[in-house]
Amino acid sequence: MRYIIKHGSIIDPARRVATVGDIVICDGVVEQVSELADLHAETESIGDDIEIINARGAVIAPGFTDLHTHLREPGEEQKETIATGTLAAARGGFTTVCAMPTTRPTPDTAAVVRHVQALARREGHVRVDVIGALTQGCAGKALADMIELSEAGCIAFSDGGHPVADAGLMRQAMTYAAALGIPVMTHCEEPGLTRGWAMHEGIVSTRLGLAGFPAAAEEAMLARDIALAELTGVHLHVCNVSTAGAVALLRTARARGVRITAEVTPHHLTLTDRWVLGKLVPHETVAVPDGPPPAPSSSRKGRRSAPPEQLIPSWLDPALLEPYDTSTRVSPPLRTQTDVDALVAGLRDGTIDAIATGHAPQARVDKECEYGLAAPGISGLETALALVLTLVHRGEMDLVNLVAKLTEGPAQVLGRSPATLHPGARADIVIFQPDQAWRVDASQFASRGRNTPLHGQHLKGQVMLTMAAGEIVFRRDHFGRSGEPRRATSRLDGFLD
Amino acid sequence: MEMVSRRRRHVIDLDEMTAAEIEEILELTESMKEVLAREIKQVPTLRGRTVVNMFFEDSTRTRISFELAAKALSANVVSFSARGSSVEKGESLIDTVRTLQALGADMVVIRHSQAGAPYLVAQHFAGAVINAGDGRHAHPTQALLDLFTIRERLDRIxxxxxxxxxxxxxxxxxxSDLWGLTRLGAHVTLCAPPTLLGPAHFWTATWPQISISHRLDEALEGADVVMVLRLQKERMHAGLLPSLREYSRAYALTPERLERLGAETLIMHPGPMNEGVEIWPEAATAPNSVIEAQVTNGVAVRMALLYWLAG
Incomplete structure (x- = not known):
């Protein structure tokens, strides 16, 4: 099958450029990329096995790579499976996902890795790379079979969301990984500072009476891991950076030449601990001791009544949530606006290499309970692009750089060839409309995890089509189909529904 | 359904309540106190309504207080505690609430060890929800009875x-006292050892008008009211305090400190007290102690709240 994607804005993240043009895909690889000047030549060669995808007004980019995805299979199929998780990935524009090892059993032996790889080949909609366990059972007690895991094809080692508390063990693990030339991915959390935590420790946790995960818990562990990376020479990849202090630590470590990369999630780039308050009015509008009654909260009312389509950039309104909504519970927790600003700055200046979803689907029973008892995690694959596009719509980041953080950045972390759409490259492609407004409806997710604080929010930017190795793995409605007969059919479809 | 309130449906904390609403409840409390002073301490106001007390955490005084309040208003009252109920069998809070709903409960009173649990209940219950204490978060009826008791003795807040x-x-x-007191215009000073308070700006960001102190003797200068909180002995085992002896020396209301307080300064404690730890018996039973009045007023305040929510 041959596809011609026409008239899209092609972003080449590796070269940081965007051009308008066409892409021809044949047998799973990119055959030809032509810029607007030479568009008129090929149209007469259309046959039955050729489909033209009209991408006018849309962006064409290399498929996204997610460095941090919990697919939950094997062992927690009620939360997600490789089939549902990779379909969610396809809907989010991701053509490669790196599966976190905190499954049951964990991939701490080659046999489990091969099992996951076989499942992914059989049932996966996009490419799945397996992250091996750093320690047996991700329990932080003894090293996993790291040589065997690397031979089985693991692309990194990690204990997922479990911190390795024992610094000595972490040193040994890093020493092994350094010799194998494989990165160690760490979730930075000093457990002595986070006992019983429910959310970020700060103003909101104090008001709500919830135990905190202080920023210092992340920063203390990150400082340790940076020191150990210097000691061992390992490539350290820092997962879900969430604090301003962590960004500063990363920046100085990079300046010293430490081999370190980092990722940040869409939610840590855009949401704050204020979301745990939900519809409760934050302090400043109510805590007036002697003054007149609080003025009608102008900003919120105003935003509510305005039609969402006119809103720029997105309709991110925490007041849609009830207080203590467990969908806002995530590890590390949502931080403050100061942290958000530092993360965006770090992403922009290259201190942070990649955007990774940290996709952590949970079953309803894990979230429909008291806040402190709820399992942490946000189902993030299907809202990732729209959420980070908020930064572009606000003018905090340019589109090409943002796309690079979803493509070129992760490729570099994994030591892969640059993410570029050039002839001969594997046809992993995403097409998205950056200005398309939509309302998040978690019940429509392909992921089994409906746990998102964004349900009901209006976002801008929607994935229209995803192609993995030349196959269309996701297509929104009838995107890109042209010609009268098809259009008529689609209208009829609408009536018959 | 009749239970739909003309005001609020639930009382989970005082943070969303206006000063006028708080005043209204305090006024109602006066009338309820009158009822309780009669020979027959009962009015038919809530006859035919069912109030369920769900106590997922041990409590004697709050539970009894709510039971007496509901009975004084002629409501049907059922109380259960987590022990021996279906909660032990792993039933979720949401299931429990749906079951109570199906059984015809009109109001639920909930005490829970997890902060925010009453919001969860409110989302799955059509009637009124009253928070009787959730984790570290809120205890609005305690704050209301504190406000009532202060105003009863000192005529103002x-x-x-x-x-x-x-x-x-x-x-x-x-x-909850912070919300209530600051909204009615009191000047509040929080005094605690540093480990039992956290950074000052975590508090002043939400309640900008309060003061923070780590020295009790300084804080007590010119105080009109001293509220002493219970110290859970587990705090010491968790390493938050060097010793109970030192804590008592620095933060307890001792006979010496009692001496230095004005004779009009109210002494309050939400109970239960650890006498000899955070408060000495001399202070607890001093003429200016209103600790027993707090307990008495608790019934009237809860009656007022049940009535207010029933509309």
Whole structure:
């Protein structure tokens, strides 16, 4: 099958450029990329096995790579499976996902890795790379079979969301990984500072009476891991950076030449601990001791009544949530606006290499309970692009750089060839409309995890089509189909529904 | 359904309540106190309504207080505690609430060890929800009875200096009192050892008008009201305090400190007390102690709240 994607804005993240043009895909690889000047030549060669995808007004980019995805299979199929998780990935524009090892059993032996790889080949909609366990059972007690895991094809080692508390063990693990030339991915959390935590420790946790995960818990562990990376020479990849202090630590470590990369999630780039308050009015509008009654909260009312389509950039309104909504519970927790600003700055200046979803689907029973008892995690694959596009719509980041953080950045972390759409490259492609407004409806997710604080929010930017190795793995409605007969059919479809 | 309130449906904390609403409940409390002073301490106001007390955490005084309040209003009252109920069998809070709904409960009173649990209940229950204490978060009926007791004795709230001393960090009473007192115009000073308070700006960001102190003797200067909080002995085992002896020396209301207080300074404690730890018997039973009045007023305040929510 041959596809011609026409008239899209092609972003080449590796070269940081965007051009308008066409892409021809044949047998799973990119055959030809032509810029607007030479568009008129090929149209007469259309046959039955050729489909033209009209991408006018849309962006064409290399498929996204997610460095941090919990697919939950094997062992927690009620939360997600490789089939549902990779379909969610396809809907989010991701053509490669790196599966976190905190499954049951964990991939701490080659046999489990091969099992996951076989499942992914059989049932996966996009490419799945397996992250091996750093320690047996991700329990932080003894090293996993790291040589065997690397031979089985693991692309990194990690204990997922479990911190390795024992610094000595972490040193040994890093020493092994350094010799194998494989990165160690760490979730930075000093457990002595986070006992019983429910959310970020700060103003909101104090008001709500919830135990905190202080920023210092992340920063203390990150400082340790940076020191150990210097000691061992390992490539350290820092997962879900969430604090301003962590960004500063990363920046100085990079300046010293430490081999370190980092990722940040869409939610840590855009949401704050204020979301745990939900519809409760934050302090400043109510805590007036002697003054007149609080003025009608102008900003919120105003935003509510305005039609969402006119809103720029997105309709991110925490007041849609009830207080203590467990969908806002995530590890590390949502931080403050100061942290958000530092993360965006770090992403922009290259201190942070990649955007990774940290996709952590949970079953309803894990979230429909008291806040402190709820399992942490946000189902993030299907809202990732729209959420980070908020930064572009606000003018905090340019589109090409943002796309690079979803493509070129992760490729570099994994030591892969640059993410570029050039002839001969594997046809992993995403097409998205950056200005398309939509309302998040978690019940429509392909992921089994409906746990998102964004349900009901209006976002801008929607994935229209995803192609993995030349196959269309996701297509929104009838995107890109042209010609009268098809259009008529689609209208009829609408009536018959 | 008749239970739909003309005002609020639930009372989970005082943070969303206006000063006028709080005043209204305090006025109602006066009338309820009158009822309780009669020979027959019962009115038919809530006849035919069912109030369920769900106590997922041990409590004697709050539960009894709510039961008496509901009975004085002629409601049907059922109380259950987590022990021996289906909760032990792993039933979720949501299931429990749906079951109560199906059984015809009109109002639920909930005490829970997890902060925010009453919001969860409110989302799955058509009637009224009253928070009887959730984790470290809120205890609005305690705050209302504190406000009522202060006003009963000192005739006002506005302009008073109120010192809250003890384990502020883990105290739902302190948080609800902060909302109530500041909204009615009191000046509040929080006094606690640093480990039982946390950074000052975590508090002043939400309640900008309060003062923070780590020295009780300084904080007590010119105080109109001293609220002493219970110190859970587990705090010491968790390494938050060097020793109970030292804590008592620095933060307890001792006979010496009692001497230095004005004779009019109210002494309050939400109970249960650890006498000899955070408060000495001399202070608890002093003429200016209103600790027993707090307990008595608790029934009237809860009657007022049940009535207010029933509309």
């Amino acid at each position: 506005r302009g008073l200096k109120v010192v809250i001393v003890g384990d502020i960090l883990h105290s739902r009473v302190a948080r």
